[in-house]
Amino acid sequence: MSFINYSSREINCKIVYYGPGLCGKTTNLQYIYNRTNPDAKGKMISLATETERTLFFDFLPLSLGEIRGFKTRFHLYTVPGQVFYDASRKLILKGVDGVIFVADSQIDRMEANIESMENLRYNLEEQGYELDNLPFVVQYNKRDLPNVASIDELRELLNIAMVPDFESVSTTGQGVFDTLKAVAKLVLTDLKRGS
Ligand SMILES: Nc1nc2c(ncn2[C@@H]2O[C@H](COP(=O)(O)OP(=O)(O)O)[C@@H](O)[C@H]2O)c(=O)[nH]1
Ligand SMILES: [Mg+2]
Numbered sequence: 001m002s003f004i005n006y007s008s009r010e011i012n013c014k015i016v017y018y019g020p021g022l023c024g025k026t027t028n029l030q031y032i033y034n035r036t037n038p039d040a041k042g043k044m045i046s047l048a049t050e051t052e053r054t055l056f057f058d059f060l061p062l063s064l065g066e067i068r069g070f071k072t073r074f075h076l077y078t079v080p081g082q083v084f085y086d087a088s089r090k091l092i093l094k095g096v097d098g099v100i101f102v103a104d105s106q107i108d109r110m111e112a113n114i115e116s117m118e119n120l121r122y123n124l125e126e127q128g129y130e131l132d133n134l135p136f137v138v139q140y141n142k143r144d145l146p147n148v149a150s151i152d153e154l155r156e157l158l159n160i161a162m163v164p165d166f167e168s169v170s171t172t173g174q175g176v177f178d179t180l181k182a183v184a185k186l187v188l189t190d191l192k193r194g195s
Contacts, residue, residue: 018089019102
């Protein structure tokens with residue numbers, strides 16, 4: 001549910017990076033932050049524990065051009081992956097406009113991926129959303145590691161609806177902007193349709 005501010009002529013959209021703990025959500029945001037012009041971004045805020053895992057969320061405001069004279073401002077959020085932070089994850093989904101599911105491609109993380117996807121679907125429904133009706137893309141991260149599942153396997157487990165999906169290595173930035181652009185495009189298409 002994007003927020004349109006008519007006096008400042010701004011459209012604010014909320015994008016949430018979802019996925020299991022340590023799949024690379026924070027790394028995506030850090031890469032985007034480092035590669036974005038200072039005048040197009042706000043401060044990146046990370047609330048982390050001493051072990052550097054996301055405690056509540058990461059937040060990065062980004063300007064992505066204009067539509068019909070309105071500035072589009074995207075607010076990127078990540079969620080904490082650990083099971084016991086479910087309340088935080090629910091809260092961050094409030095007012096969401098688009099979701100990126102970041103999967104960890106490693107075979108031994110498949111159960112965690114599936115669990116996180118189910119958790120996403122459930123938490124969205126609790127907030128009155130339907131994953132299938134939201135701008136949604138999937139990112140298969142950590143493609144540089146040796147013990148990864150094939151894209152076919154990942155698709156079968158995590159993307160039967162065949163939404164746009166991308167391979168990535170978020171530590172080097174491969175696929176990071178492609179993923180963001182794809183969800184941004186879907187969000188803007190929704191906006192233009194006036195939904
Ligand atoms: N090899 C590899 N490591 C990655 C990749 N993306 C993230 N990591 C590492 O995985 C760990 C967890 O990443 P982080 O972004 O904190 O995960 P988050 O819990 O989803 O926010 C960090 O040590 C990252 O450097 C990747 O594409 N390849
Ligand atoms: Mg994190």
